[in-house]
Amino acid sequence: MSHLRSSGRWARGLVALTVTxxxxxxxxxxxxxxxxxxxxxxxxxxxxxxxxxxxxxxxxxTRHPYIKSSEVTPTITHFKGWYVTAGSTGTQTVNTSVQTTISVSVGLTGNVEGSFAVETLGKVGASLGLNVQVSYTSTSSTSTSVTWNFGSPGYYGLYKGTKKVTGTYGSLNCNRVQQGDGSWALKWTAGPDTGSYTTFTTLEEGAVRCEDKVPANSIMAKAQGLLDCGSASATAQHPAGPVPSAKADRAKQDADSAATAARAAQGMKATQAAxxxxxxxxxxxxxxxxxxxxxxxxxxxxxxxxxxxxxxxxxxxxxxxxxxxxxxxxxxxxxxxxxxxxxxxxxxxxxxxxxxxxxxxxxxxxxxxxxxxxxxxxxxxxxxxxxxxxxxxxxxxxxxxxxxxxxxxxxxxxxxxxxxxxxxxxx
Structure with missing residues (x-):
């Protein structure tokens, strides 16, 4: 928020505050x-x-929110590559690693504080037809397990994921507006303040193989992409158990780097004196x-x-x-x-x-x-x-x-x- 200027010059149209x-x-x-x-x-x-x-x-x-933009992105929060041999089919519980953590936030506060934030997220869900989180929560930042019944041998990606929803909002404020005939009326108008929001839909978990046909732009497709199906690691024979996934590791590293950069920027902003x-x-x-x-x-x-x-x-x-x-x-x-x-x-x-x-x-x-x-x-x-x-x-x-x-x-x-x-x- 560094747009403030202290020129103190009257705007030419500012007749409401004259010298006398x-x-x-x-x-x-x-x-x-x-x-x-x-x-x-x-x-x-x-x-x-x-x-x-x-x-x-x-x-x-008073003020009320309106949604200016929205983007829905399938996101994997936890993932583990897992190889199942002919003798290891059936139900197994696999510990997955954190890929990314999503926290619900509206505006500058970093959480959901007050009725405006709740109303904003409610309008996001209504506009997209999605059941999104409307109170402060986050996906797990620690490893969690997925229990799955493996019916056949193969190379699997065990995952937990969600649809991450981000975008921008504006606020409607009541203010005077001059009509075409010169008269004045009070109208809901777009106020000068805007902000961004993040939320997500219900978490889902599952398992996917390279050969599975999955819907494009789905959470499952996102997990399948992390399998790195064309790599030697994916095609080689492995004993039952975890399979290294360089692509998943890179995704985790990228997420960690982005989080570190964000924290550094926030810290820099906090230390800037007025x-x-x-x-x-x-x-x-x-x-x-x-x-x-x-x-x-x-x-x-x-x-x-x-x-x-x-x-x-x-x-x-x-x-x-x-x-x-x-x-x-x-x-x-x-x-x-x-x-x-x-x-x-x-x-x-x-x-x-x-x-x-x-x-x-x-x-x-x-x-x-x-x-x-x-x-x-x-x-x-x-x-x-x-x-x-x-x-x-x-x-x-x-x-x-x-x-x-x-x-x-x-x-x-x-x-x-x-x-x-x-x-x-x-x-």
Whole structure:
């Protein structure tokens, strides 16, 4: 996630955040009209979240996945070449070696965390007509046995395998869209965040010989390919038992090399420190409020605390005042850093818990870090209502209950009851 830039230049079309608070109020945070009335209309159901479909202001703080691409690849997870002589037919149990390990994951977290990931994998299975894993699991990373009844002598490949399913997804977010007649409406649109997923189908096991006729592009065909049928090892006479398979060994080595490279890349990314950034903040100052309610986002005084719902008063010390910094706009979606006037920090999801559902929002020293960047989805002009999404995690911001001192947290699909919709109000 290294696409962040800190130029701070206004996009030419960004009329919603002008130099004066008055014009900003007119474009983004004017007194709520009919579309931004206090209270939350019933959110659109997940099944209705389709590109171009209507949504409501309560949906501004939610998102739903759509599948952009899918690839199904027969994959052997365990394999062993085995020679059966005339005197060794019948049922045998053979220990197979690991060829590859498949783990279910969605997005950056490396696992399946939250309702958005589950919904994503559910849509993958539905779109392909396959029964895929929709919760975190993985194929075995240790050798396992296959028990098989060998009816005739020959050179066999004992295997366990599955269909590995990979691809990319995008998210549908509720945002304002200008119609052809110049009017505005709330629609489900493709949000800027995308990611990749991995899952797999039910495991199968079996035995295959070189002379067997098997369906093309099947798990069995993949196992047959590992037999290296044209090699001297495959055609030579052997005593009963394991047969060396150079092709299978190469496949295992390739998988191990790829895994090592992936771990190295991940480690390099984790050790890259965020560089200090010079923020270009707009002069307008805002409160991020619960619509129609007195509580709003207030930054913490203590470093290990989080952003909480508080009521503004004389003692707020500007902790409830926020500025939008390094602002850009793309397809009607604002991207910005949220700088707090009271403690001088930028809103962020802590890196050590960023992969967790309901991780809390806090502030930290401002830097070029996508954990400190947020997408802002807006209601139609005349309403101050917004939804806020973290750029790095893709999760929406919301609160579990309306109460003084309640933490602001991230929810992968947002708060479906509308409590992730806030009002950006100029002060």
């Amino acid at each position: 608070a008055a014009s900003t109020l007119a474009a983004i945070t004017a007194v709520a009209g009919p579309a931004g009335a206090a209270g939350h209309p019933k959110p659109a159901a997940a099944a209705q979240a389709e590109p171009g479909g209507a949504c409501t202001s309560a949906d501004l703080g 560089r200090p950034a010079a923020l270009n903040c707009q002069p307008a100052v805002y409160r991020i409020e619960v619509p129609g309610k007195p509580l709003n986002w207030s930054a913490p005084l203590l470093a290990n605390d989080g952003v909480r719902l508080r009521e503004s008063n004389f003692f707020s010390a500007h902790l409830d005042n926020w500025r939008l910094c390094n602002v850009t706009e793309n397809n009607g979606v604002i991207e910005a850093s949220l700088w707090n006037w009271g403690n001088g920090g930028c809103a962020t999801i802590p890196a050590n818990i960023a992969n967790q559902e309901q991780a809390y929002l806090t502030t930290a020293s401002c830097g070029e870090d996508d954990l400190q960047r947020f997408y802002i989805y807006r209601d139609v002009p005349g309403s101050s209502k917004i939804g806020v999404q973290n750029k790095y995690t893709g999760s929406m911001l919301g609160h579990d209950r309306y109460a003084d001192g309640e933490l602001i947290r991230q929810y992968s699909s947002g708060r479906q009851d509308g409590t992730g919709t806030y009002a950006l109000t100029a002060v």
